[in-house]
Amino acid sequence: xxxxxxxxxxxxxxxxxxxxxxxxxxxxxxxxxxxxxxxxxxxxxxxxxxxxxxxxxxxxxxxxxxxxxxxxxxxxxxxxxxxxxxxxxxxxxxxxxxxxxxxxxxxxxxxxxxxxxxxxxxxxxxxxxxxxxxxxxxxxxxxxxxxxxxxxxxxxxxxxxxxxxxxxxxxxxxxxxxxxxxxxxxxxxxxxxxxxxxxxxxxxxxxxxxxxxxxxxxxxxxxxxxxxxxxxxxxxxxxxxxxxxxxxxxxxxxxxxxxxxxxxxxxxxxxxxxxxxxxxxxxxxxxxxxxxxxxxxxxxxxxxxxxxxxxxxxxxxxxxxxx
Numbered sequence: 001x002x003x004x005x006x007x008x009x010x011x012x013x014x015x016x017x018x019x020x021x022x023x024x025x026x027x028x029x030x031x032x033x034x035x036x037x038x039x040x041x042x043x044x045x046x047x048x049x050x051x052x053x054x055x056x057x058x059x060x061x062x063x064x065x066x067x068x069x070x071x072x073x074x075x076x077x078x079x080x081x082x083x084x085x086x087x088x089x090x091x092x093x094x095x096x097x098x099x100x101x102x103x104x105x106x107x108x109x110x111x112x113x114x115x116x117x118x119x120x121x122x123x124x125x126x127x128x129x130x131x132x133x134x135x136x137x138x139x140x141x142x143x144x145x146x147x148x149x150x151x152x153x154x155x156x157x158x159x160x161x162x163x164x165x166x167x168x169x170x171x172x173x174x175x176x177x178x179x180x181x182x183x184x185x186x187x188x189x190x191x192x193x194x195x196x197x198x199x200x201x202x203x204x205x206x207x208x209x210x211x212x213x214x215x216x217x218x219x220x221x222x223x224x225x226x227x228x229x230x231x232x233x234x235x236x237x238x239x240x241x242x243x244x245x246x247x248x249x250x251x252x253x254x255x256x257x258x259x260x261x262x263x264x265x266x267x268x269x270x271x272x273x274x275x276x277x278x279x280x281x282x283x284x285x286x287x288x289x290x291x292x293x294x295x296x297x298x299x300x301x302x303x304x305x306x307x308x309x310x311x312x313x314x315x316x317x318x319x320x321x322x323x
Contacts, residue, residue: 001043001294006074006275007200009146009173011115013074015269016294017046017202019280024057026282029064035287036065042291048176048202048278050078050120051105063110070111076202077105078150080120093123095134102143116174117144121151128160129167136169148174148200154189161197174200179274180208181249181267181310182242188313191273206268206277207261207290211242214250214260241311248309256302261286263306265293270303 002015018039023032036047049062059077066073079101082091091097106112117138119131135147149157149172157172164171175194177186186203194201207213253260268277281287 003043003045004275006116006146007173007194008198009200011074011145013046013276014044014294015276016044016265016291017048017276017278018044019204019278020047020049020058020062021053022058022280022282023049023061024054029061031283032061033065034284035281036062038284038287039291040069042294044291044294045072046074046202046276048076048204049109050081050118051083051101051108052078052081052120056083056104056108059105059108063108067110074115075109075111076116076118076148077109077114078118078120079105080123093119093126093131093134095130098131098134098138102138106143113142114144116146116148118148118150118174118176119152122149122153122156128156129163132160132164132167132169136164139170146170146173148172148176150176150204151178154193157190157193157199158197172199174202174275176202176204176278178205179203179268179271179277180206181212181264181306182208182245184310184313187271189316191271195273200275201273202276202278203268203274204278206265206279208242208246208264211246212249212260212264214246214253245310249306252306252309259289259292261289262292262296265290266296266298267303267306269293270298 003012004015005011006013018036027035047062049059051059053059062075066075079098080091080093083101102114102117106114117135119135123131135144138144139147147170149160152175157175161171175190177190179186183205191201193199249264250260253263256263265277265279268274279290279293281290
């Protein structure tokens with residue numbers, strides 16, 4: 001396993017981050033433990049979670065697995081999405097909800113601090129200043145070491161960085177956008193911004209919801225797969241052009257005698273602005289090929305070949321002729 005620093009935090013993390021969304025949901029406790037242990041054995045020290053994963057069960061299981069090695073692991077969680085029924089106070093990024101959510105997450109995880117705490121989405125109903133001040137107070141209280149944002153746009157992040165600088169508050173340390181071969185919007189502004197501002201970037205969905213595993217066709221999707229059963233994933237990856245890209249990618253993987261999942265994760269990790277792709281697995285069989293990406297050195301020629309399979313998004317100014 002290779003390691004790198006998380007932005008300018010000085011924290012050294014593995015080049016792969018294990019996402020735990022399947023813990024307690026698609027994977028029972030025994031299988032989740034096996035996945036965690038195998039990742040640790042492979043050198044992974046970076047684990048991503050959220051309070052809404054499996055209604056908190058993912059955090060509870062991760063907390064059990066961390067016992068005895070918490071200090072060796074870098075742990076994240078998130079808040080923002082609805083974590084209960086009733087009025088809006090069970091969701092969002094108000095100071096009230098952030099303060100409640102962190103205490104609940106720490107209790108489930110069985111730890112007194114998080115290395116990184118994410119705002120899970122951009123809450124347009126709450127002033128950015130309120131979100132930043134709450135996060136700054138959590139750092140001061142020792143409940144979190146750093147904080148980040150997930151699913152925020154570049155302008156929202158830059159606004160937050162400016163406010164933090166002006167107020168003298170702790171700043172965003174890491175961002176978490178979606179990024180894979182068929183969803184490359186982050187290349188336009190988010191990833192250049194992270195490189196410019198010294199932010200960490202851990203990206204989710206490197207396999208495109210399973211599209212880039214080589215198992216799917218536009219008119220044939222494996223029974224039980226996310227693309228077949230999850231309406232959100234079906235919409236996100238429903239365009240036939242994405243399937244055409246995936247088929248080209250699968251052909252190259254077969255030519256190289258490589259697992260599609262290994263190649264897809266390695267392609268994401270090759271981007272110099274990315275700290276670590278977030279990998280996940282329902283079982284050990286799914287885990288092995290994505291773990292293999294941590295030891296694979298992708299040469300520039302192969303990277304460019306794969307990149308050419310999908311359309312490069314236009315620049316933010318839409319003046320590509322001046323490049």
